[in-house]
Each structure stands twice: as C-alpha cells, then as structure tokens.
Amino acid sequence: MTQSAQQLLEGLDDAQRVAAEALLGPVCVLAGAGTGKTRAITHRIAYGVATGVYAPNRVMALTFTSRAASELRGRLRALGASGVAARTFHAAALSQLNYFWPIVVGSGLPNVLDGKGRVLGQAAERLHLRVDTPTLRDVAAEIEWRKVSELSLDDYERTFDARSDGIPPRTPPGSLSPRQATDLQRAYEALKDDRRQLDFEDVLLACAGMIEAEPSVAMHVREQYRFFVVDEYQDVSPLQQRLLDLWLGDRSDLCVVGDASQTIYSFAGASSSYLLGFGRQHPDATVVRLEQNYRSSAPIVETANRLMRGRPGALSLHALTGSEPAEQAGPAEQAGREPMNVADPPAPPSVTGYRTDAEEAQAVAAQLRARIRDGAKAQEMAVLYRMNAQAAPLEAALSDVGVAYQMRGGKRFFDQPEVRQAVMTLRAASLATTDEPLFQSVSDVLRSLGWTLEPPQTAGSVRERWESLNAIMGLVDDAPEGMTFREFTDDLLARQAAQHEPTIAAVTLCTLHAAKGLEWDDVHIVGLGDGLMPIGYARTAAAVDEERRLLYVGITRARRRLALSWSANAAGPREPSRFLAELGIRTDRAESANAR
Structure with a gap:
C-alpha cells in the first residue's frame, strides 16, 4: 500500500473507513443524513484506484442529478481519481446509445426531446381533446411514472381499475377519463415514432433493450465497466434497477449507498425496496451503517430522530457533542465548514403559529433580516415549503425588508444572459498567455462587464446582475492553489455543462423536494399546517x-438553527400538522395567531 493510499483513509471515522476498505463484492452503505456518505464513497473509489484494485476507466459512479454527478467528479479529481466516470443514469445510457445505435441500427440516434409538453399538446389536438397546461404537465408525469415502472399502455389503463391485481389504483390527470388519458399517451408515442424522437425515459428503455437484444453490446459494456457505485440508491426505479442489472451481468462488484428515510420520490416511481432488500438479494454483502451526523446540532438531530422513530429502515443519528477529538470533525472540515462551536451552544428548534400565511412570511423575513444584520451570511439561510405556490408571500415579505433571495428551481444560473456572456468572455481571455494571479485575471474581465468590488446600493435587476457576476468571482476563492486562468475557465465550462451552480449571496427559497442534497446553517420550514404537511x-x-420522510429531509438540511412554523389561515381554519405533535417542541403562538 502506498502512502497516498493510506492518507486517503485518514480522517475517516470507523464506519466510513470500513466502507472505504470494502472494495470488492456487494457492499451496502446505509447512510443517514449528514453522515458524510459522499466523503465515504469518494474516498472508497480513490482508495481503490490508489491501491491498484480499480482501473479508473473501469469504474462507474451513478447518481440522479447532474449537479450531484458534477460534485462527485470534482471530489474524485481532488483525490487523484479523475479518470472515473461519474454520471447520472440518463447520461450513462445516452452515452452508450450514441456509441452503439449507429453500429446496431445503421443510422444516427433519434433526437432526444427536451420536454414532453409540445408533443403532448399536438397529440391532444389530433384527438380533439381540450387539455390545459397543468393537465399536460400531469400527463407528462404519468408518462414518466409508467415508463420507469415498466408498465405497458395496456397495464397503465388497468391501473385506473381499483380491482386491478397488484397495481395500486391511480386517478386520471385533470378532467380526463381513463380512456382519454391512455389514448393521449398512445397518440404521444405515435407522434414520437413518426418523427424519430425519444424522451428521457426512452433513453433508458432503449439502452436496456439494446443490451438485452445484442450480445456484442452487452459484452462491450461489461468489459468497459467492472465496478459500480450507486449513490442515493433509495431513489432507484424499477427501470433503472433493470439497467443496472444489465450493466453488471453476472458480476457482483456493486456498492450502493442510501437512506430509506429520505425516500421522497415514490410518486415518480422510486422504490426503497431495492435498498432495504439488498441484503436478501446479496446474502454475502458487506453492510455498513453510517449514523454519526456531522452536519446538524444535537437538538436538530434529536428532532429528526423523533420524527422517524420506529419507521422501517430508519437510522438512528448520533450528533457530535463537542467533546470528540478534533480529528473526528474531519468530514465537516473537508466539506469546507468550521466544526461546531462548543462555546456557542446551538438553539433548540422552535415551532411558531401565526394567523395568516402573510403574517408568517413577514415574521420569517424579519427574523432573516435580523440574523443578516448580526453578521450571518444570507447564502447560509433557506426557507423551505411544500409547494411552489407558497413562495409568493415569502418573496413579497423578503423584498419589503430588503433581503436578497434566490428561487431554487427557477431560471438556471448558467442560462442567465449575463452569465453566458461572462463565461464566453472569460474563456476568450484565458486563451491568451498571462502571468497575472488568477484573482487579477478574472476580476479584470468581470470589471469590464460591470462587476465592482462593492455591491450596488439598489435592488432589482442591477443588484441581481451583480450577484451573478460576484458568484463567478467567488469561485476564485474556492480554486485550488496554483490553478491557472485556463484551468479555471475549463472548470467553469464543466460547471456550465453540468449546471453546477456557484453560491450566490442570497437566502434560498425552495420546495422540500428541491432541498434534497443541500444544507444551510439556518433553515425555516413554513406552512406546517394540516393539508399542506402532510399534503391534502x-x-x-x-x-x-x-x-x-419529506419533512425529515427538510429538518436534516439544517446545521445550527431550525425554525418551524404554520399559520391558522384566516381564510379558513387550519390546524397545525399532525407531525408537529410528535416532535416534542413547545408551540409558540405569535400574538396575532390568538385572534383565530
């Protein structure tokens, strides 16, 4: 074993080290929220490469979002394993289709649709159906669910029959009848076929079908990739599991990582049964439990545990108390954060009731403004909610008190005109030879585009443009020592391709679903009234x-402060969420809430 390989194990806790050293055979890592799972699996891969067990180009790390794949690549590159493929299931399947389709079919790969809406609308016109945009979105979601669940159109039509055997009954989207919902999907598929088009789910289906039907393709794929790692395994669908099985063939060098308590996409076809049943499927598997939480304060961890106590597959998280030796804080420090400050005891989570949604939003905005004035960073704060429609009063309240915010799930960072212009200008400038420090090179270009060292003292589009350019400037602070201007723009282009957005100095507003995989120092979860959480x-x-489980995900996004709130909603009585009663936190009612 080389010294570099040994160093890759240093700083891991005992459970993480067991996971990192289990390089062969089936491995299942049950990783609770904030337990350093990404650190464990990236060090495992890098350790396998450093010891010679893995050839980098024969390892495939799979995840579910482009951002997560980009983060994996960045961490592996920093650990000396840059040759490892880290991709989403769709990206891996599309890469294989692009290579094999011309060989097997003899023509270029059909075009892959960016979305289903336009074709669905045209299919509805063919059927003389009047379908509004929300219903079309729901039909698109039904198509995705049907395909990842591996149901034929005939199977799908039977799901509307409550007497169907083994398939949970479904409700047709909007005002469509079961027959109309199925006919619309048939027309959509026919239009795609006529135009030689594929949707995202077709990419997985076509890749699986090609491996099954063509022994030469199966042999080539299995020769290329020998070792597989799947992150967020609780989110895998039946179709993704089938494709993974085909990639593996009769081999068992598979490491899966997941947390059943964070299964929040069952409605889209995800199933935690593959994670929970991994030991039965692979009796010889090494099973490792990561339960040491490095993210959240002890009161937050205790709150999360109370919510999930006794639930199938739930892990019991353990919080750092501050008495552990410094080296135990390794995962937190490696993530670029300071370890928990023992001299600043964490505040217990709070629950507050308000009279209306507007008053709830105004109170949260006032608290965020006060925290920022006390020196907290806006980018380390988030307000989470169940539905996008709940964002409107929060946006108004934050604007009223002058707190900058960004909507996660809104317009993507690299799609903004000023960002596209900045990336192109930086790239052009980097092609010229320069000996200037990286900070100087980047700041000179951004200044030419309007960036200044101090933010403009105004709100609106001017401030938003500055925030975008300043986020690019902030990437310089995170750049490795000695990075050249050309290397910086290479990394920036890679981020752009993967939509791996930099941090903007603004409070984040996002749904609980969109918060998955993220974390902040201060988290406010609003709208915790029955009918909103759980949803009606x-x-x-x-x-x-x-x-x-969705609320659990929201709670475990918080590092140091967690505030929960609900409103009675003067337009119609609303009770606090039934989940709040389980948390053991005293509910404080704002004075206005007593006016119900």
Whole structure:
C-alpha cells in the first residue's frame, strides 16, 4: 500500500473507513443524513484506484442529478481519481446509445426531446381533446411514472381499475377519463415514432433493450465497466434497477449507498425496496451503517430522530457533542465548514403559529433580516415549503425588508444572459498567455462587464446582475492553489455543462423536494399546517409516510438553527400538522395567531 493510499483513509471515522476498505463484492452503505456518505464513497473509489484494485476507466459512479454527478467528479479529481466516470443514469445510457445505435441500427440516434409538453399538446389536438397546461404537465408525469415502472399502455389503463391485481389504483390527470388519458399517451408515442424522437425515459428503455437484444453490446459494456457505485440508491426505479442489472451481468462488484428515510420520490416511481432488500438479494454483502451526523446540532438531530422513530429502515443519528477529538470533525472540515462551536451552544428548534400565511412570511423575513444584520451570511439561510405556490408571500415579505433571495428551481444560473456572456468572455481571455494571479485575471474581465468590488446600493435587476457576476468571482476563492486562468475557465465550462451552480449571496427559497442534497446553517420550514404537511391529497398510509420522510429531509438540511412554523389561515381554519405533535417542541403562538 502506498502512502497516498493510506492518507486517503485518514480522517475517516470507523464506519466510513470500513466502507472505504470494502472494495470488492456487494457492499451496502446505509447512510443517514449528514453522515458524510459522499466523503465515504469518494474516498472508497480513490482508495481503490490508489491501491491498484480499480482501473479508473473501469469504474462507474451513478447518481440522479447532474449537479450531484458534477460534485462527485470534482471530489474524485481532488483525490487523484479523475479518470472515473461519474454520471447520472440518463447520461450513462445516452452515452452508450450514441456509441452503439449507429453500429446496431445503421443510422444516427433519434433526437432526444427536451420536454414532453409540445408533443403532448399536438397529440391532444389530433384527438380533439381540450387539455390545459397543468393537465399536460400531469400527463407528462404519468408518462414518466409508467415508463420507469415498466408498465405497458395496456397495464397503465388497468391501473385506473381499483380491482386491478397488484397495481395500486391511480386517478386520471385533470378532467380526463381513463380512456382519454391512455389514448393521449398512445397518440404521444405515435407522434414520437413518426418523427424519430425519444424522451428521457426512452433513453433508458432503449439502452436496456439494446443490451438485452445484442450480445456484442452487452459484452462491450461489461468489459468497459467492472465496478459500480450507486449513490442515493433509495431513489432507484424499477427501470433503472433493470439497467443496472444489465450493466453488471453476472458480476457482483456493486456498492450502493442510501437512506430509506429520505425516500421522497415514490410518486415518480422510486422504490426503497431495492435498498432495504439488498441484503436478501446479496446474502454475502458487506453492510455498513453510517449514523454519526456531522452536519446538524444535537437538538436538530434529536428532532429528526423523533420524527422517524420506529419507521422501517430508519437510522438512528448520533450528533457530535463537542467533546470528540478534533480529528473526528474531519468530514465537516473537508466539506469546507468550521466544526461546531462548543462555546456557542446551538438553539433548540422552535415551532411558531401565526394567523395568516402573510403574517408568517413577514415574521420569517424579519427574523432573516435580523440574523443578516448580526453578521450571518444570507447564502447560509433557506426557507423551505411544500409547494411552489407558497413562495409568493415569502418573496413579497423578503423584498419589503430588503433581503436578497434566490428561487431554487427557477431560471438556471448558467442560462442567465449575463452569465453566458461572462463565461464566453472569460474563456476568450484565458486563451491568451498571462502571468497575472488568477484573482487579477478574472476580476479584470468581470470589471469590464460591470462587476465592482462593492455591491450596488439598489435592488432589482442591477443588484441581481451583480450577484451573478460576484458568484463567478467567488469561485476564485474556492480554486485550488496554483490553478491557472485556463484551468479555471475549463472548470467553469464543466460547471456550465453540468449546471453546477456557484453560491450566490442570497437566502434560498425552495420546495422540500428541491432541498434534497443541500444544507444551510439556518433553515425555516413554513406552512406546517394540516393539508399542506402532510399534503391534502395524501390519503393513504403510504402517502402520509412519504410526507413524513419529506419533512425529515427538510429538518436534516439544517446545521445550527431550525425554525418551524404554520399559520391558522384566516381564510379558513387550519390546524397545525399532525407531525408537529410528535416532535416534542413547545408551540409558540405569535400574538396575532390568538385572534383565530
């Protein structure tokens, strides 16, 4: 073993080290929120490369978002394993289709649709159906669910029959009848076929079908990739599991990482059954439990544990108390954060009731403004909610008190005109030879585009443009020592391709679903009234359990401060969420809430 390989194990806790050293055979890492799972799996891969067990080009690390894949690549590159492929399932399948389709079919790969809406609208016109935009979006979601669940159109039509055997009954989107919903999907598929088009789910289906039907393709793929790692395995769908099985063939060098308590995409076809049943599927598997939480304060961890106590697959998180030796804080420090300050004891989570949604939003905005004035960073704060529609009063309240915010799930950072212009200008400038420090080179270009060292004392589009350019400037502070201007723009282009956005100095507003995989020092979760959490249409026990897991995800995004709130909603009585009663936190009612 080389010294560099040994160093890759240093700073890992005992459980992480077991995971990192288990290089062969089936491995299942059950990793609770904030337990350093990404650190464990990236060090595992890098350790395998450093010891010679893995050839980098024969390892495939799979995840579910482009941002997560980009983060994996960045961490692996920093650990000396830059040759490892880290991709989403879709990106890996599309790469293989682009290579094999011309060989097998004899023509170029059909075009892949950016979205389903336009084709669905044209299909509805063919059928003389009047379908509004929200219903078209719901039909698109139904198509995705049907395909990843590996149901034929005939199978799908039977799901509307409550008497169907083994398939949970579904409700047609909007005002469509079951027959109309199925006919619309048939027309959509026919239009795609006529135009030689594929949608995202077709990419997975076509890749799986090609491997199954063509032994030469299967042999080539299995020769290329020998070792697989799947992150967020609780989110895998039946179709993705089938494709993973095909990639593996009869081999078992698979490491899966997940947390059943963070299964929040069952409605889209994800199933935690593959994670929870991994030990039965692979009796010889090494199973490692990561339960030491390095993210959240002890009161937040205790709150999360209370919410999930006794639930199938739930892990019992353990919080750092401040008495651990410094080296135990390794995962937190490696993530670029300071370890928990023992001299600044964390505040317990709070629950507050308000009379209306507007008053709730105004109170949260006032608290955020006060924290920022006390020196807290806006980018380390987030307000989370169940539905996008809940954002409007929050946006108004934050604007009223002058707090900058960004909507996660809104317009993507690298799609903004000023950002596209900055990336192109920086790239052009980097092609010229320069001996200037990186900070000087980048700041000179951004100044020519209007960036200044101090922010403009105004709100609106001028400030938003400055924030975008300043976010690019902030990447210089995170750049490795000695990085050249050309290397910086190479990394920037890679971020642009993967939509790996930099941090902007603004409070984040996003849904609980969109918050998955992120974390902040201060988290406010609003709208915790019955009918919103759990959502009103969660009528079955399974649906309510998913809502519970969604709240768990939100709670475990918080590092140091967690504030929960709900409103009675003067327009119609609303009770606090049934989940709040389980948390053991005293509910404070704002004075206005007593006016119900």
